[in-house]
Amino acid sequence: MIHIKPELLARINTWLTPTFDTETQVYIKNLIATNPAELQEAFHKDLEFGTGGMRGIMGIGTNRINKYTLGKNTQGLSNYLKQSFPGEIIKVAIAFDCRHNSQSLAKLVADVFSANNIEVFLFEDLRPTPELSFTLKYLKCHCGIVLTASHNPPEYNGFKVYWQDGGQLVPPQDAEIIAEINRLEYAEINFEAQEPLINYIGEALDNVFINASVKNGSFNTHQKAKDNLNIVFTSLHGTSITIIPETLKRAGYNQVHIVEEQAKPDGDFPTVKSPNPEEPAALKMALELAEKVQADIVIGTDPDSDRVGVAVRDLDNEMIILNGNQAMIIMTEFLLKQWKKADKIKGKEFIGSTIVSTPMMQQLADAYQVECKIGLTGFKWIAKMIKDFPELNFIGGGEESFGFMVGDFVRDKDAVTATLLACEIAAQAKAQGSSIYEALINLYIEHGFYKERLVSITKKGIEGAQEIKQMMYDARENPLEKVNGSKVMKIEDYQLSQSRQLSNGYIEQIHVPKSNVLIYYLEDGSQIALRPSGTEPKIKFYISVNTTLDNVSAFQATEQKLENKIDAILKEMNLN
Numbered sequence: 001m002i003h004i005k006p007e008l009l010a011r012i013n014t015w016l017t018p019t020f021d022t023e024t025q026v027y028i029k030n031l032i033a034t035n036p037a038e039l040q041e042a043f044h045k046d047l048e049f050g051t052g053g054m055r056g057i058m059g060i061g062t063n064r065i066n067k068y069t070l071g072k073n074t075q076g077l078s079n080y081l082k083q084s085f086p087g088e089i090i091k092v093a094i095a096f097d098c099r100h101n102s103q104s105l106a107k108l109v110a111d112v113f114s115a116n117n118i119e120v121f122l123f124e125d126l127r128p129t130p131e132l133s134f135t136l137k138y139l140k141c142h143c144g145i146v147l148t149a150s151h152n153p154p155e156y157n158g159f160k161v162y163w164q165d166g167g168q169l170v171p172p173q174d175a176e177i178i179a180e181i182n183r184l185e186y187a188e189i190n191f192e193a194q195e196p197l198i199n200y201i202g203e204a205l206d207n208v209f210i211n212a213s214v215k216n217g218s219f220n221t222h223q224k225a226k227d228n229l230n231i232v233f234t235s236l237h238g239t240s241i242t243i244i245p246e247t248l249k250r251a252g253y254n255q256v257h258i259v260e261e262q263a264k265p266d267g268d269f270p271t272v273k274s275p276n277p278e279e280p281a282a283l284k285m286a287l288e289l290a291e292k293v294q295a296d297i298v299i300g301t302d303p304d305s306d307r308v309g310v311a312v313r314d315l316d317n318e319m320i321i322l323n324g325n326q327a328m329i330i331m332t333e334f335l336l337k338q339w340k341k342a343d344k345i346k347g348k349e350f351i352g353s354t355i356v357s358t359p360m361m362q363q364l365a366d367a368y369q370v371e372c373k374i375g376l377t378g379f380k381w382i383a384k385m386i387k388d389f390p391e392l393n394f395i396g397g398g399e400e401s402f403g404f405m406v407g408d409f410v411r412d413k414d415a416v417t418a419t420l421l422a423c424e425i426a427a428q429a430k431a432q433g434s435s436i437y438e439a440l441i442n443l444y445i446e447h448g449f450y451k452e453r454l455v456s457i458t459k460k461g462i463e464g465a466q467e468i469k470q471m472m473y474d475a476r477e478n479p480l481e482k483v484n485g486s487k488v489m490k491i492e493d494y495q496l497s498q499s500r501q502l503s504n505g506y507i508e509q510i511h512v513p514k515s516n517v518l519i520y521y522l523e524d525g526s527q528i529a530l531r532p533s534g535t536e537p538k539i540k541f542y543i544s545v546n547t548t549l550d551n552v553s554a555f556q557a558t559e560q561k562l563e564n565k566i567d568a569i570l571k572e573m574n575l576n
Contacts (some may be wrong), residue, residue, distance in 0.1 A: 067282060
C-alpha cells in the first residue's frame with residue numbers, strides 16, 4: 001500500500017477545488033480510491049522545462065500535460081510578455097503536430113493568450129516545427145508555441161516556446177518565465193477567449209516558407225542530376241507530409257516515392273514502435289521501398305519534422321542509415337565547400353555544434369578557416385549563438401541527434417531544408433559518378449576517421465529518476481581513471497562549470513550555462529560523455545573514438561577496429 005505524504009495530499013486537494021472542472025475532480029477521486037501509485041506519479045512534481053521545452057504524458061495532474069498545466073504556462077507567459085514589451089501590441093504564433101489532443105491544446109493555448117489581449121496567429125492544421133520558427137520571424141511575433149512531443153511515445157505531448165529571434169527559450173528568459181509561472185495560482189488562468197484576436201493561418205505562410213526553404217537548400221544542381229536522383233521519403237505519420245513533398249517538387253526533384261502506409265498523420269504511429277528516425281526500425285518500411293524502386297537515398301522525419309534520418313547506399317550498394325554525426329559532417333562540409341567556391345568565407349563565419357556531437361566538426365572548421373562554436377545539447381543553443389554573435393555569419397550546424405540547420409532563416413533544427421540539402425548533395429555526387437557514402441569516406445581520409453555511438457538506458461518513473469541521479473552522482477564522486485587501457489586526461493563537469501586536468505589537478509572554468517553533463521577525455525583521443533535526457537526518462541552515453549584512414553580500400557577494416565574499440569569501452573563500463 002502506497003502512503004501519500006501530507007505535502008503531496010495538499011497538492012492533490014488543490015485540484016479538488018471549484019477551480020478545476022468536474023471531470024478532473026471525478027478522475028482524481030477515482031485514482032485516490034483505485035490507483036494511488038498512478039496518483040503519486042501524476043502529482044509528485046511539476047512538469048519542468050527541459051532541453052526541448054516541456055514534455056510529458058497527457059493526463060490529470062501537475063506532472064502531466066493537460067489544460068491546467070498548459071493554461072498556467074500560457075498565463076505566466078502572457079504576464080511575462082506584457083512586462084517585457086510594455087505598450088506594444090503583442091503577437092504570438094502557434095503551431096501543432098499530429099499527436100492526440102495537439103489541435104485542441106493549441107486552441108486552448110490560443111484562447112488563454114487572446115484572453116490576455118494578445119494577438120494570436122494559429123495554424124489552421126498541423127504544420128512542421130521549423131515552419132513555426134520561420135513564421136514567428138516572418139510575422140514579427142514576440143513569441144511562438146508548438147504543441148508537440150517530438151519523437152516521444154504516443155501518450156506524450158508537449159509545449160515548445162520560441163522567442164522573438166525564432167529560437168527556443170534560453171537564459172535569462174527561461175528562468176524568468178518559469179518564475180512567473182510558479183508565482184501563479186491555477187485560479188488566475190484566464191480561459192475566456194477573445195475570438196477576434198485569433199487569426200487562422202495556413203497556405204499563404206506555407207508558400208513563403210517552402211520558397212525560402214528551396215532558396216536556402218538549393219546549390220546550383222543541374223536539372224538532369226535532379227531527374228536522375230531516386231528518392232524514398234517517409235513522414236512517419238507526422239507533419240512533414242504537409243511540406244516536404246512540395247518542397248522537393250518546387251526544387252525540381254520529381255522521382256520521389258512516398259511510403260504511403262506512413263503518409264497519413266496519426267498520433268498512434270501505428271507502423272512503428274517509435275516515430276524517431278534515430279531508431280533504425282523506424283525506417284524499415286522506407287528501406288524496403290528503396291530496394292523495390294532502387295532508390296539512391298532514403299529520408300525519414302520525426303512527427304514535428306525537426307529531425308531527419310538519411311540512408312544511402314554503401315560501397316557494397318547496400319542501404320545504410322547514416323548516424324546523426326555522419327549526416328552532420330556531410331552536410332556541413334558541403335555547405336563550407338559551397339561558401340568557399342562562392343568566395344564568401346571572409347574570416348567572419350562560423351558553424352555550430354554541441355558538446356556531445358562529433359569532434360570532427362572542429363576539424364572541418366579548421367580546414368576551412370571558420371570558427372566552430374560548441375554549445376550545450378539542444379538546438380536552442382545553436383540559435384543563441386546566432387543571436388549572440390550578429391557580427392558573424394552562420395553557415396550551418398547540427399547535433400548528433402539527427403538535427404541540422406541550414407543558415408539562419410529558421411532558428412531550430414529543420415528537417416525540411418535539411419532534406420533538400422541531402423538530396424542536393426546526393427544528386428551532385430551521383431552526377432560525378434560518386435555517392436554520399438564515398439564522399440564521407442574521403443572526408444575521413446582528409447580530416448581523420450571519427451566514429452561515434454550513442455547508448456541510451458531508459459529508467460521510467462520516480463524510481464528511474466532516482467537511479468539516473470545516482471548514476472551521475474557515482475560518475476562524479478568516483479570518476480574513471482582509465483578506460484580500455486587509455487588514461488583519462490581531463491574531465492569536464494558542466495554542472496560544476498569546471499574542466500579538470502587529472503595529471504596536475506589544474507581547474508579551468510567552463511563559460512556556458514550549467515548542465516548535468518560529464519565528459520571524459522582519454523589519452524588516445526577518445527571521448528565519453530554522460531548526460532540524462534532533458535525530454536525522456538533516459539540516461540545517455542556518447543562514445544567517440546578516432547584514428548587515421550589512409551585510403552578507401554582500408555575503410556572497412558579501419559571502421560571495424562573503431563567499432564571494436566567502442567565495444568571494448570562499453571564492456572568495461574558495463575553498458576553493453
